[in-house]
Amino acid sequence: MAKDFATLKQRQRAERENYPEHLSLRVHRALSWLNRAEQCEDDPDGRFIFLWIAFNAAYANETGDQHIGEARQFNDFLARMDKLDGAGRLSGIVWQQYPQAIRVLLDNQFVFQPYWDHLNGLESGADWEDQFQRARTAAQKSLASQNTAKVLGIVFSRLYTLRNQLIHGGATWNSQVNRQQLSDANRILGDLVPAIIEIMMDNADKHWGEACYPVRQS
Helix, strand or coil: CCCCHHHHHHHHHHHHHHCCHHHHHHHHHHHHHHHHHHCCCCCHHHHHHHHHHHHHHHHCECCCCCCCCHHHHHHHHHHHHHHHCCCCHHHHHHHHHCHHHHHHHHCCHHHCHHHHHHHCCCHHHCCHHHHHHHHHHHHHHHHHCCCHHHHHHHHHHHHHHHHHHHHCCCCCCCCCCCHHHHHHHHHHHHHHHHHHHHHHHHCCCCCCCCECCCCCCC
């Protein structure tokens, strides 16, 4: 079962003096947004946004390389998390807790970006149905082989589309048209984000890179 903010914060307070500066900042920020997300029991839109910010606080690096896309960053991060997850928390979430919710999410065209590109007349969406089928086949192979990192990468590509819909004003607050995907997304992220924070704390001795917008004194 995923740890909640209070449990993780208690551990962070006990250990933070031993964390490297950039890991300490990442964990502190991610926990602050997890705390805010847990307060959104009656606001699934807000909960999803705050959970995504918590995830972003954990993974994003100040690389200075504008050619490295966000999707690649979080895919690399998720693959690293899976390798460092000695307790099998991520695989438990994927294969034991939410296998059906993940399958439903992966079969939902409304969180598949090429579908929207097609509706907007963009070349990237010209063959969206073929792309969707190929993506479903790739997901099914990853599910069949229980490739946790690959499945998480595909899941987060769908969640990223949902994130864009909300952040860029492409959805109405408390709308009825996206409740199912938002409900599934919140359930999955609500357990993944605390697990990711805990894995990072378990591996405080690893190099995490400089966090985005590090704190500077004026």
